[in-house]
Amino acid sequence: MTDVAERLEELRDRGLYRRLRLVDGPQGPQVQLGGRQVLLLCSNNYLGLADHPRVREAAAAAAMRWGAGAGASRLISGNMEPHRQLESRLARFKGYAAALLFGSGYLANTGVIAALAGAGEVVFSDELNHASIVDGCRLSRAETFVYRHGDLEHLAWGLREAGGRGSLIVSDGVFSMDGDIAPLPQLLELARGHGCRLLVDEAHGTGAVGPGGRGAVAAAGLSGEVDVVVGTLGKALGSYGAYACASAETIDYLVNSARPFIFSTAPPPPSVAAAAAALELVSPDRVERLRANAALFRAALGAEGLDAGRSQTQIVPIEVGAAEPAMELCERLLEQGVFAQGIRPPTVPEGSSRLRFTVMASHRADELENAAKLVGQTARELGVAAPQATAA
Numbered sequence: 538m539t540d541v542a543e544r545l546e547e548l549r550d551r552g553l554y555r556r557l558r559l560v561d562g563p564q565g566p567q568v569q570l571g572g573r574q575v576l577l578l579c580s581n582n583y584l585g586l587a588d589h590p591r592v593r594e595a596a597a598a599a600a601m602r603w604g605a606g607a608g609a610s611r612l613i614s615g616n617m618e619p620h621r622q623l624e625s626r627l628a629r630f631k632g633y634a635a636a637l638l639f640g641s642g643y644l645a646n647t648g649v650i651a652a653l654a655g656a657g658e659v660v661f662s663d664e665l666n667h668a669s670i671v672d673g674c675r676l677s678r679a680e681t682f683v684y685r686h687g688d689l690e691h692l693a694w695g696l697r698e699a700g701g702r703g704s705l706i707v708s709d710g711v712f713s714m715d716g717d718i719a720p721l722p723q724l725l726e727l728a729r730g731h732g733c734r735l736l737v738d739e740a741h742g743t744g745a746v747g748p749g750g751r752g753a754v755a756a757a758g759l760s761g762e763v764d765v766v767v768g769t770l771g772k773a774l775g776s777y778g779a780y781a782c783a784s785a786e787t788i789d790y791l792v793n794s795a796r797p798f799i800f801s802t803a804p805p806p807p808s809v810a811a812a813a814a815a816l817e818l819v820s821p822d823r824v825e826r827l828r829a830n831a832a833l834f835r836a837a838l839g840a841e842g843l844d845a846g847r848s849q850t851q852i853v854p855i856e857v858g859a860a861e862p863a864m865e866l867c868e869r870l871l872e873q874g875v876f877a878q879g880i881r882p883p884t885v886p887e888g889s890s891r892l893r894f895t896v897m898a899s900h901r902a903d904e905l906e907n908a909a910k911l912v913g914q915t916a917r918e919l920g921v922a923a924p925q926a927t928a929a
């Protein structure tokens with residue numbers, strides 16, 4: 538039997554030990570942490586809807602009308618009007634014929650990928666795809682070809698090598714740790730050219746990019762063209778749960794084959810109603826505020842000599858390298874009232890530990906400007922992540 542204590546010790550030795558922080562109160566642009574108010578720069582509540590009064594009221598009203606839980610899976614007795622309504626609204630929002638709710642984005646990706654690919658086939662997955670995609674590929678029992686990040690030539694080579702066994706190309710739309718956007722038109726062209734489906738995970742795109750916050754697929758003009766779009770209700774939509782959008786036939790197939798859908802309790806009505814209320818609040822105005830805040834924050838970090846890498850969106854990473862200095866920078870910033878979690882392997886590749894800042898539409902410009910100054914100053918003091926300053 539594996540010695541758990543030894544494994545924990547090993548994680549500590551490698552600087553990879555994780556512990557939970559406790560937030561006291563709702564998720565706003567500032568939160569209470571350890572009895573102090575801190576600026577929240579690591580939440581995926583991008584549009585500030587998790588604590589919006591209309592969203593909270595919708596959850597409370599649904600709890601009173603439908604109950605706290607669905608009590609069973611959708612295919613047994615847990616299918617309710619709020620599920621049906623949200624699915625049709627999400628499908629319309631995304632420009633698809635149909636949608637299907639899942640318990641979470643993690644469950645959606647594992648379920649959809651394993652349903653669409655199987656033994657003897659090949660799935661093509663970007664090396665920086667989210668862990669839920671990686672696990673979906675594993676569960677599918679298909680061979681997985683991991684192509685270099687955004688490298689279309691590498692992907693095309695893999696597709697040729699698969700000799701007709703390719704079944705699915707899968708990519709984050711907005712990459713969760715780098716904030717860049719996948720080359721979606723080219724991915725679709727390759728998928729079509731090789732008889733594969735394309736699945737795009739819009740976890741960080743929905744509510745954040747594209748026309749009216751419809752996501753990276755819509756921004757590329759590919760709504761209804763990409764075969765399956767997965768998204769979560771847990772980020773810009775401020776709730777919990779997830780969905781897949783596709784043709785009516787594909788959704789019908791997922792109802793009959795996606796195991797996390799079939800063998801898990803239906804999403805709770807309060808979460809579903811909260812997401813439906815949030816969807817009504819995803820306005821071009823909110824999305825524009827998020828975009829402008831992200832641009833402002835990237836520019837302010839740049840003025841401090843800090844490089845946000847490939848970021849084009851509200852996800853703004855500052856790469857440090859090793860895990861320990863990344864965590865030290867994180868803790869030093871927290872002491873000064875800026876909360877941005879350090880991200881380490883296996884969430885990011887070895888040697889690319891970072892602070893992953895996430896901007897919200899509800900942040901004020903001066904909050905972001907001051908935070909960027911503090912990050913620059915602290916990074917210089919520690920001698921990390923600030924090449925211009927450390928070279929001087």
Ligand SMILES: Cc1ncc(COP(=O)(O)O)c(C=O)c1O
Pocket residue numbers: 641642643644646667669709713738740741769770771778779
């Ligand atoms: C790209 C991506 N996909 C899927 C998920 C999982 O979504 P959820 O939090 O709803 O399980 C995440 C969450 O971190 C993500 O970043």
